[in-house]
Amino acid sequence: xxxxxxxxxxxxxxxxxxxxxxxxxxxxxxxxxxxxxxxxxxxxxxxxxxxxxxxxxxxxxxxxxxxxxxxxxxxxxxxxxxxxxxxxxxxxxxxxxxxxxxxxxxxxxxxx
Amino acid sequence: xxxxxxxxxxxxxxxxxxxxxxxxxxxxxxxxxxxxxxxxxxxxxxxxxxxxxxxxxxxxxxxxxxxxxxxxxxxxxxxxxxxxxxxxxxxxxxxxxxxxxxxxxxxxxxxxxxxxxxxxxxxxxxxxxxxxxxxxxxxxxxxxxxxxxxxxxxxxxxxxxxxxxxxxxxxxxxxxxxxxxxxxxxxxxxxxxxxxxxxxxxxxxxxxxxxxxxxxxxxxxxxxxxxxxxxxxxxxxxxxxxxxxxxxxxxxxxxxxxxxxxxxxxxxxxxxxxxxxxxxxxxxxxxxxxxxxxxxxxxxxxxxxxxxxxxxxxxxxxxxxxxxxxxxxxxxxxxxxxxxxxxxxxxxxxxxxxxxxxxxxxxxxxxxxxxxxxxxxxxxxxxxxxxxxxxxxxxxxxxxxxxxxxxxxxxxxxxxxxxxxxxxxxxxxxxxxxxxxxxxxxxxxxxxxxxxxxxxxxxxxxxxxxxxxxxxxxxxxxxxxxxxxxxxxxxxxxxxxxxxxxxxxxxxxxxxxxxxxxxxxxxxxxxxxxxxx
Numbered sequence: 001x002x003x004x005x006x007x008x009x010x011x012x013x014x015x016x017x018x019x020x021x022x023x024x025x026x027x028x029x030x031x032x033x034x035x036x037x038x039x040x041x042x043x044x045x046x047x048x049x050x051x052x053x054x055x056x057x058x059x060x061x062x063x064x065x066x067x068x069x070x071x072x073x074x075x076x077x078x079x080x081x082x083x084x085x086x087x088x089x090x091x092x093x094x095x096x097x098x099x100x101x102x103x104x105x106x107x108x109x110x111x112x
Numbered sequence: 113x114x115x116x117x118x119x120x121x122x123x124x125x126x127x128x129x130x131x132x133x134x135x136x137x138x139x140x141x142x143x144x145x146x147x148x149x150x151x152x153x154x155x156x157x158x159x160x161x162x163x164x165x166x167x168x169x170x171x172x173x174x175x176x177x178x179x180x181x182x183x184x185x186x187x188x189x190x191x192x193x194x195x196x197x198x199x200x201x202x203x204x205x206x207x208x209x210x211x212x213x214x215x216x217x218x219x220x221x222x223x224x225x226x227x228x229x230x231x232x233x234x235x236x237x238x239x240x241x242x243x244x245x246x247x248x249x250x251x252x253x254x255x256x257x258x259x260x261x262x263x264x265x266x267x268x269x270x271x272x273x274x275x276x277x278x279x280x281x282x283x284x285x286x287x288x289x290x291x292x293x294x295x296x297x298x299x300x301x302x303x304x305x306x307x308x309x310x311x312x313x314x315x316x317x318x319x320x321x322x323x324x325x326x327x328x329x330x331x332x333x334x335x336x337x338x339x340x341x342x343x344x345x346x347x348x349x350x351x352x353x354x355x356x357x358x359x360x361x362x363x364x365x366x367x368x369x370x371x372x373x374x375x376x377x378x379x380x381x382x383x384x385x386x387x388x389x390x391x392x393x394x395x396x397x398x399x400x401x402x403x404x405x406x407x408x409x410x411x412x413x414x415x416x417x418x419x420x421x422x423x424x425x426x427x428x429x430x431x432x433x434x435x436x437x438x439x440x441x442x443x444x445x446x447x448x449x450x451x452x453x454x455x456x457x458x459x460x461x462x463x464x465x466x467x468x469x470x471x472x473x474x475x476x477x478x479x480x481x482x483x484x485x486x487x488x489x490x491x492x493x494x495x496x497x498x499x500x501x502x503x504x505x506x507x508x509x510x511x512x513x514x515x516x517x518x519x520x521x522x523x524x525x526x527x528x529x530x531x532x533x534x535x536x537x538x539x540x541x542x543x544x545x546x547x548x549x550x551x552x553x554x555x556x557x558x559x560x561x562x563x564x565x566x567x568x569x570x571x572x573x574x575x576x577x578x579x580x581x582x583x584x585x586x587x588x589x590x591x592x593x594x595x596x597x598x599x600x601x602x603x604x605x606x607x608x609x610x611x612x613x614x615x616x617x618x619x620x621x622x623x624x625x626x627x628x629x630x631x632x633x634x635x636x637x638x639x640x641x642x643x644x645x
Contacts (some may be wrong), residue, residue: 023328025306025308026306026364026365027308053299053328056269056306057306057363057364060265060365063265068140071140087275087279091271091272092265092268092269093264
């Protein structure tokens with residue numbers, strides 16, 4: 001491993017499950033933005049279990065994704081947040097327009 | 113009449129213009145606002161052939177927005193355009209527009225054919241001008257919103273940095289091992305400064321080779337960070353070890369940028385926090401080690417005290433007393449009087465070179481071996497030889513025991529003695545003669561050369577006194593480092609030997625204490641007196 005960021009996506013009913021692995025920085029943000037540009041989806045669940053570090057460039061991309069989904073009147077839910085990332089999201093205001101769930105099941109119920 | 117119709121049509125479109133303004137201001141990106149404006153133009157003016165272009169400054173080149181089939185040569189319609197809007201009769205395009213925008217960039221519009229291939233009517237021209245004004249206002253509003261969002265984002269980022277810095281200080285203080293500490297510090301450093309990667313390199317002394325190297329992201333080769341053209345560094349030295357912190361490639365949405373003053377401050381702040389954590393951990397370990405040693409010392413002292421006799425045997429026709437005063441550090445003095453049966457007693461005094469646990473354990477070994485050998489009634493010199501071999505094999509080269517032993521036949525007063533490197537034992541005869549007993553050999557465990565120990569046979573007559581001691585008495589020093597001395601000890605012995613045995617022992621201890629006058633005791637003080645009554 002040389003620290004490369006990985007993005008895995010999976011279609012689940014009316015949403016996409018997006019799993020990230022690695023540092024969410026500019027490169028990661030571009031990959032995320034590209035996915036959303038190619039897939040104008042309404043709902044998204046982000047599983048950040050394998051991402052323990054994020055910088056403000058990565059956050060700016062996530063904010064854009066949140067805005068896009070809000071414009072489509074969809075929902076975005078985050079799962080498995082590291083405590084430091086959860087705190088970062090709170091401070092940067094991400095939870096004003098997105099949610100956090102304890103499990104994939106509860107996230108799916110929220111989107112049902 | 114025609115004028116009235118125009119006004120009526122425009123008033124009908126007013127709502128559409130308002131909707132257009134709303135749509136434009138809600139665009140999610142610069143590309144989005146241009147795209148939405150293109151759609152507005154197409155629907156309001158029924159244009160089928162429309163191209164939008166943008167250039168960020170008067171000197172830069174026009175960039176086509178969205179169009180797939182644009183002929184670059186058509187940019188000439190914009191280059192020669194001195195006016196904001198130019199209408200072309202019979203050309204490829206009905207109109208071309210160069211619209212200066214609030215951020216000093218330009219929007220270029222090339223409008224080709226309409227749906228029904230008509231030219232632009234007056235109404236179209238007025239609509240176009242209104243839409244251009246709508247776009248100008250919406251674009252300015254969009255930029256202001258963007259600026260406002262960026263301002264809020266920057267403000268939150270600063271709050272986050274401050275918060276992270278405080279949290280980092282707390283979190284780093286809780287680390288359990290250095291690798292975890294470094295991994296945590298690296299993660300916080302890159303996050304706070306938007307760096308792509310980071311490195312902590314630990315090297316001892318002036319060595320070039322790293323003793324420890326941790327990178328972020330994990331697994332990234334250190335050379336990639338060290339050889340980067342965009343990096344900042346901070347370092348500190350602690351206990352002859354150099355800790356080097358390197359951050360590489362500050363990220364932005366537009367690519368790699370130079371690190372700023374704030375980044376350097378953040379890097380230094382975290383490296384200081386790491387230093388504090390390492391120092392605190394070192395001090396904690398040192399204090400725990402000290403505590404552990406003190407506990408071991410107490411344990412060793414308790415072991416030693418258990419083998420020092422609490423009560424000496426009562427020997428008929430003799431008076432016997434002894435005392436051991438250990439120094440603060442666990443020492444290696446030992447004395448005993450073992451009842452061998454049939455009126456025979458073994459008097460022992462010994463001193464292990466050195467102090468601490470090793471000395472206490474060696475005394476313990478000597479004590480256990482003595483009890484074992486005494487059962488076999490071995491000649492004293494042979495016993496000394498065996499003890500020498502045993503201690504030699506059981507102890508490190510710098511550890512040995514000075515040892516004196518006398519086996520007393522209490523009925524006859526015969527003394528069988530051996531002195532293995534111990535201070536001369538003093539025998540004061542009733543008539544005042546003083547014999548110094550030093551026959552024997554080297555200290556136990558010093559060498560194993562097979563040189564036999566030499567014994568000595570003496571007889572204690574009534575009125576004779578045997579004084580056994582360790583060097584803690586003559587070598588006790590006052591604040592000027594003046595020793596109590598052999599001479600003063602012998603003088604005290606001669607003057608006070610007639611006193612009851614216990615009184616003599618407490619007396620000499622008191623005299624030594626008077627000499628040192630409160631100076632800390634650096635060695636064990638052990639003495640024993642045997643008087644034949």
